[in-house]
Amino acid sequence: MTNLTVNLPGLNLKNPIMPASGCFGFGKEYAQLYDLSQLGAIMIKATTAETRLGNPTPRVAETSSGMLNAIGLQNPGLEKVMASELPWLEQYDTSIIANVAGSQTEDYVEVARAISSAPNVHALELNISCPNVKQGGITFGTDPNIARALTRAVKDVSSVPVYVKLSPNVTDIVQLAKAVEEGGADGITMINTLLGMRLDEKTGRPVIANITGGLSGPAIKPVALRMVYEVRKHTDLPIIGMGGITDVTDVIDFLSAGANAVAVGTANFVNPFVCPEIIAALPEKLHDLGYESVEELVGRSHRL
Amino acid sequence: MIRQEKMVVVSQQQIARNIFELIVKGDLVQDMQEPGQFVHIRVADSFEPLLRRPISIAEINREESQFTMIYRSEGRGTSLLAEKAVGATIDVLGPLGHGFDVDAAKAKAYLIGGGIGVPPLYQLAKELNAKGVETVHILGFESKEAVFYEEKFKALGETHIATVDGSHGTQGFVTHILNELPKDFDTYYSCGPTAMLEAVQWAYPEKQGFLSYEQRMGCGIGACFACVCRTTKSETDYIKVCSDGPVFPAGVVIV
Numbered sequence: 001m002t003n004l005t006v007n008l009p010g011l012n013l014k015n016p017i018m019p020a021s022g023c024f025g026f027g028k029e030y031a032q033l034y035d036l037s038q039l040g041a042i043m044i045k046a047t048t049a050e051t052r053l054g055n056p057t058p059r060v061a062e063t064s065s066g067m068l069n070a071i072g073l074q075n076p077g078l079e080k081v082m083a084s085e086l087p088w089l090e091q092y093d094t095s096i097i098a099n100v101a102g103s104q105t106e107d108y109v110e111v112a113r114a115i116s117s118a119p120n121v122h123a124l125e126l127n128i129s130c131p132n133v134k135q136g137g138i139t140f141g142t143d144p145n146i147a148r149a150l151t152r153a154v155k156d157v158s159s160v161p162v163y164v165k166l167s168p169n170v171t172d173i174v175q176l177a178k179a180v181e182e183g184g185a186d187g188i189t190m191i192n193t194l195l196g197m198r199l200d201e202k203t204g205r206p207v208i209a210n211i212t213g214g215l216s217g218p219a220i221k222p223v224a225l226r227m228v229y230e231v232r233k234h235t236d237l238p239i240i241g242m243g244g245i246t247d248v249t250d251v252i253d254f255l256s257a258g259a260n261a262v263a264v265g266t267a268n269f270v271n272p273f274v275c276p277e278i279i280a281a282l283p284e285k286l287h288d289l290g291y292e293s294v295e296e297l298v299g300r301s302h303r304l
Numbered sequence: 305m306i307r308q309e310k311m312v313v314v315s316q317q318q319i320a321r322n323i324f325e326l327i328v329k330g331d332l333v334q335d336m337q338e339p340g341q342f343v344h345i346r347v348a349d350s351f352e353p354l355l356r357r358p359i360s361i362a363e364i365n366r367e368e369s370q371f372t373m374i375y376r377s378e379g380r381g382t383s384l385l386a387e388k389a390v391g392a393t394i395d396v397l398g399p400l401g402h403g404f405d406v407d408a409a410k411a412k413a414y415l416i417g418g419g420i421g422v423p424p425l426y427q428l429a430k431e432l433n434a435k436g437v438e439t440v441h442i443l444g445f446e447s448k449e450a451v452f453y454e455e456k457f458k459a460l461g462e463t464h465i466a467t468v469d470g471s472h473g474t475q476g477f478v479t480h481i482l483n484e485l486p487k488d489f490d491t492y493y494s495c496g497p498t499a500m501l502e503a504v505q506w507a508y509p510e511k512q513g514f515l516s517y518e519q520r521m522g523c524g525i526g527a528c529f530a531c532v533c534r535t536t537k538s539e540t541d542y543i544k545v546c547s548d549g550p551v552f553p554a555g556v557v558i559v
Contacts (some may be wrong), residue, residue, distance in 0.1 A: 023528060030525075032525070059530045060522045062354055065351050071528070082549055099527070270351065
């Protein structure tokens, strides 16, 4: 029997597969298609203190083997997420990781304090890497000093472990990883989207109303993999890896590079059943490679 | 229920300039509830192109478990779809969204379509006629070469065609025809470019109407928040075109 379980701070996962924040809403839509209890965890959509209506449309554009999005953290706000989305998710036997976003430190602290007290929130994912909002978001994730201070402020109020979501839009991601580790992060999730743009071929006008958007999908997998590999060399913190994962082979790559678990994002839009399909395929894949557990395989590329 | 199914191509033919009619067979046809719903098609097994394509449902044949899509081949995705031959399989996710309220019309309805917005009106016309509602069809196209299903709509009721270049029917837009027609109907249904939907809405402020909107989509099921529009209800109210729509009563959606 292959052992898929993964134990990380706050998270006793039955398997290492979870949908990534922003690609899965609060789970209701995908619950029409399959039992969410199959999932290792769910990273719910970013929650901010107040209701956010997000950016003007068009908000998405397809690119070669990828897509750009600039949703702008649209969400119903802390109060509604606490009152209806999280209680609804209690029916499922899976861990919930709440993505926390804001425009200033006080916002992050407010949301983190409240949402970490929800009975079914097992960990926070601190979103310091959203490229699509004018204030906050990525500005917290590109300056190591600010990232360290914010992590510490959130750690001080959170009643569950805090994972910090890193941005790839930096010169040295290891520096940011070290900074959030110093700030007391319990883990790292990486990577958020890469800032990009697409132009209308006739008019030259940006296709996305926000002008720029975050690139995701298979196109970014090599970048994400390289960054997980680099960060793993410099920290022992748990890493939840993501960026262009579409199948079980991609999962093996991220685990090999040093991720302890993985998140699947854009692929949910292409194949809504991708997460349960990967979970079903994982035992045989591990066995074929000569491993009897996920934890045995993690980081194998560093042991060669 | 939403399903993902490998459906089999029964027929594929070009019926106008860049316009293809594709008939596929499979179980998910049995779950189609109302005209105006759509399906989300994966055109390649690879990730290039990446995203699914939302395509409207033009006709439902429950007895044969088949349905018809009519689409314009214009980009990478739809040109790959146009290459699918009889016997090939296509990855279909659906049926998705909420369609037209067939029960809303009482005696006479106007069905107003533009370009690739015309197809879902065909199934709607069939269902309205089956209920004894008289349908008048006002359809706009770019030019004579782009016109499709004229005879099929004529078989169901009075049909008027407008072309932008005047090469067939009335020259101009559907609104030019609407201006000449009596207002002796109780309900209108419309699908087409946003500007057309706005014009139709303005033409009949006193009538009950239903409009099918188009918006760039990601997931197609309501999870990604790509296709969001504001509404007239309040500053903070919004709808998702894919899962709350694509059909909404007139006067609700702000575009």
